Amino acid sequence: SQKIEQNSxxxxxxxxxxxxxxxxxxxxxxxYLQWYRQDPGRGPVFLxxxxxxEKEKRKERLKVTFDTTLKQSLFHITASQPADSATYLCxxxxxxxxxxxxxxxxxxxxxA
Amino acid sequence: xxxVTQSSRYLVKxxxxxxxxxxxxxxxxxNMFWYRQDPGLGLRLIYFSYDVKMKEKGDIPEGYSVSREKKERFSLILESAxxxxxxxxxxxxxxxxxxxxxxxxxxxxxxxxx
Numbered sequence: 001s002q003k004i005e006q007n008s009x010x011x012x013x014x015x016x017x018x019x020x021x022x023x024x025x026x027x028x029x030x031x032y033l034q035w036y037r038q039d040p041g042r043g044p045v046f047l048x049x050x051x052x053x054e055k056e057k058r059k060e061r062l063k064v065t066f067d068t069t070l071k072q073s074l075f076h077i078t079a080s081q082p083a084d085s086a087t088y089l090c091x092x093x094x095x096x097x098x099x100x101x102x103x104x105x106x107x108x109x110x111x112a
Numbered sequence: 113x114x115x116v117t118q119s120s121r122y123l124v125k126x127x128x129x130x131x132x133x134x135x136x137x138x139x140x141x142x143n144m145f146w147y148r149q150d151p152g153l154g155l156r157l158i159y160f161s162y163d164v165k166m167k168e169k170g171d172i173p174e175g176y177s178v179s180r181e182k183k184e185r186f187s188l189i190l191e192s193a194x195x196x197x198x199x200x201x202x203x204x205x206x207x208x209x210x211x212x213x214x215x216x217x218x219x220x221x222x223x224x225x226x
């Protein structure tokens with residue numbers, strides 16, 4: 001069966017450092033992958049989408065990579081700030097209109 | 113901005129009650145979804161709908177039903193609430209068809225069944 005693993009349940013990092021979150025998937029070949037941010041008690045908010053033919057995508061301090069050979073996506077936040085503290089969810093998706101399935105998320109804490 | 117509105121932020125119900133969770137979106141999205149989120153289990157899909165009066169079971173539909181009489185509204189119904197349905201319920205919507213459409217989520221309803 002399809003499986004999505006976000007390797008760390010929680011990640012603590014010092015302010016100013018780069019946070020790197022990992023998303024691995026098995027038993028399917030997603031056409032693209034989405035990343036969401038979720039704050040406590042709120043719904044997830046879309047951040048970035050990367051397609052299978054894109055190696056890297058950037059948005060401000062965020063960078064996402066997508067390696068279809070390794071079946072992995074990395075999500076980087078450079079110059080991290082306490083305001084970046086949240087849970088980050090990945091959602092790989094095959095083509096077509098199948099519903100989005102999410103990883104369990106990584107809770108990031110940026111310490112001042 | 114797209115808005116997905118869930119009728120209640122917090123809800124407390126008794127075991128055996130029939131519970132209605134309402135969700136309304138204002139962007140004419142075709143797709144609507146209900147997830148529940150539990151610590152350690154992540155987001156799990158309960159039901160979804162790609163059109164008015166259409167519904168499909170997700171991964172955990174047991175104990176739930178849905179209704180989509182109008183495009184903008186998608187209701188989740190707990191026929192007879194049980195304590196194991198205590199959870200955060202999240203509604204989402206998106207455009208269709210095509211690849212890459214992002215989900216817009218509501219703020220969630222924290223349901224406690226006592």
